[in-house]
Amino acid sequence: MAEAASIRPISADRVSEWAHEADVVVAGFGVAGAAAAIGAAQAGAEVLVLERTGGWGGAASMSGGFIYMGGGTPLQKACGFEDTVDNMKAFMKAALGPGVDDTKIDAYCEGSVDHYHWLVDECGVPFKESFWGEPGWEPPSDEGLMYSGGENSAPFHAIIPPAPRGHLPQMRDKHASSEKGGGYMLMKPLTDKAAELGVRAEYGMRVQALIVDADGRVVGLQARRYGKDIAVRARKGVVLATGSFAYNDAMVEAYAPRLIGRPAASIEEHDGRAIRMAQALGADLAHMDATEVAFFCDPQLFIRGILVNGRGQRYINEDTYPGRVGQATLIENQNQAYLIIDETAYEEGLSRPSSSALMRAEPTWVCETVEELEAEIGLPEGALQSTVEVYNRHAERGEDPLLGKKPEWVKPIGSPIAAFDLRGRTGGFTLGGLLTSVDSEVLHVSGDPIPGLFAAGRCTSGICAGGYASGASLGDGSFFGRRAGAKAAEA
């Protein structure tokens, strides 16, 4: 077995042979890498992608495929929604913080309609003109548009005019064994487009270290293939796009320990290597503690009941984006949650279409009264009873003054009543990473860009500082990936 490769930068004058060469060399062929490759090729560069696995796709191709876009995209209009760049900015700054990069969000929102056209008109990503308006993580079928960040619920909808911004590539053969999910239907056109533009890809190439010239400029990458180290020269720039650090245990422990033991919606290749390689050059980081958090329960069920924490208290409006539920549960409520729901509401939830049917477990406890249920769960006397009593008192009038759940979802909880034990039912991936400029330059701790080095996707800190919306990762990965490629090509 070969010795572990060093992560330290390698001096270019020590490279005896360049095995490959291109203007722009991209590490990773997920969404950010594909977008970077296209962006660079469209700017006239010769592009080479180094991918660690045997094929393109990365985590993106296995994902649902949401891309967060707005400000009045053709799909939003076709589905009857108005949106503005300003409303999109206001929502993202309110929902994705604290500590968001305003400059990045401004550029992202101002460029969003253009990005849509790029995806659709230039790359051929298909979106079906159909809106899915029911609760869920994803649409149950191939609908193209959905709320994916809590825009239409408290605390945002009363302050910022809401619009759905989760754009989903149209899936093929949904529910069939040949199913191609939204993520695949994003990545297939992107990688086809890259190939059409002459982008080359080399597979089985694990990037290990950056190669740097005497002036400190990044001029290539060292990669390992079949246990052998080879040097790849980048005449104009290197783009890092190898994903998050969710599968690097030491990094998760040091930077995002709440996620220890619960990686999700992520792939084992997400080992943080690119972050380390750039840190070794003095690259800065941001928001390393931020995490997307999935909550493993069907929203069609929990929106019809109430979620309570380990003390039997409500803590979030159940009609918000389920990822906000996940974050509130893990970060603010010790990863403790119970769903309290009556039989009627449960049956109604079960009867609705859902992409999350696998998250529909049987109730843990079923009782005739809240008092019995409270005792079964082991909550202190009165803890759950008072929660349900206060909820029901306002629900009689269709109101939820405590958390602002919309009237359509507020109904008194009756009997029989069940509880689902949802303690520890979260998982997620990391959102922090390299600090990059709005042009996807990797920034040194001095504040200056590191010459020749660019990055995008989940090895960077993108548009999310603390909060999350579905589509933010494929969104900023593709948006800032494209910029990374273009900027590298002009170097």
Next chain:
Amino acid sequence: MAEAASIRPISADRVSEWAHEADVVVAGFGVAGAAAAIGAAQAGAEVLVLERTGGWGGAASMSGGFIYMGGGTPLQKACGFEDTVDNMKAFMKAALGPGVDDTKIDAYCEGSVDHYHWLVDECGVPFKESFWGEPGWEPPSDEGLMYSGGENSAPFHAIIPPAPRGHLPQMRDKHASSEKGGGYMLMKPLTDKAAELGVRAEYGMRVQALIVDADGRVVGLQARRYGKDIAVRARKGVVLATGSFAYNDAMVEAYAPRLIGRPAASIEEHDGRAIRMAQALGADLAHMDATEVAFFCDPQLFIRGILVNGRGQRYINEDTYPGRVGQATLIENQNQAYLIIDETAYEEGLSRPSSSALMRAEPTWVCETVEELEAEIGLPEGALQSTVEVYNRHAERGEDPLLGKKPEWVKPIGSPIAAFDLRGRTGGFTLGGLLTSVDSEVLHVSGDPIPGLFAAGRCTSGICAGGYASGASLGDGSFFGRRAGAKAAEA
């Protein structure tokens, strides 16, 4: 005005003149720097301290002076408390995480009694053999020992035998204009000891960058004095001990955004420069989001009432360490808190001695009934009434099954009843920083120590990963500072 100095490492062969030279050069003369200087001098090194301000002390000399020690110190024994190294370890691992560095905590606990002897017998730090057992941030007078981490309250006291570990140097002239606080009474003996050992100190020296030889070894520091850059050579090693990044707005925004606008118990010199200088060499970081959080209310008051969040719900046992209250309020409850207390309990609290009398504001609202108070605060009908009703129901029996407040502090809340508006009443300092080994070597992202570079105190990630106990900062600053000096001296 001089041009901003670069933070990038400087090559030793470009240094034309060394203005100063020593075996070990320490940056910063707060607690970690003083301990490092003594540690290095006791190991036989010639030591020079570079301090940015006009005198020794740093944030430490302005602090209360708590040092977290245990495992059976003479002061613990003199005050009648038993403690073991294992119990100390268990508590610290449970309370200071998630993500604590087990190796560091093990070393810290195993060496704690020795550290006490070093402080007292070798350095002359005075501790009065007197225990303060009432609620508070600090003792009201010059008592030497106090619970400072919530060891004797839920959720810890039932699982881990508690012992007080907050050791406070005896203050002088408490409450007089000539008062010397606990922090001063720690720093004065330490800096006297350093001087006695021949440690030299240069003041008005702002460290700017590390000086590195051709092999990547740190061999000195560049500092700015009166606008002029000067080079200081370290024959054996450099110790960074310049404090936190609480006053670096860009770093707080990128790494610990919940603290934006609320630095506390920190000094303006805490600009993160040392962290940046080491990052520029590829140093790794840890727990950059972790923060100590103060809660600006007198514990003598809030322990006698209940704390509720912005939804009128209780969220923490009010008899725990007030820093845990601060963290729970800021991180888990949107920085929203109200203290609910009846007149009898309020008067009783006011009558007790406290070091936090300045935190005793007038009640924001006073009413005859909880119903009225709930309406005055603007909470939804029933939200506060149900909280008080459930609390009182159990309090009649002296119990708090919801959060486990100890029976001695649990009394039904009567009338008249008041509420204190404590929203936004938190502040704090950062706990994250350079990743160091148990010997205080600064670790490169490769995992290897950076030759010649050591660090301690709040520019490093120490014994706290997420939680906090008063005394942890002066504790790990002095403990790992001493190790940093000793290790640098042997290089």
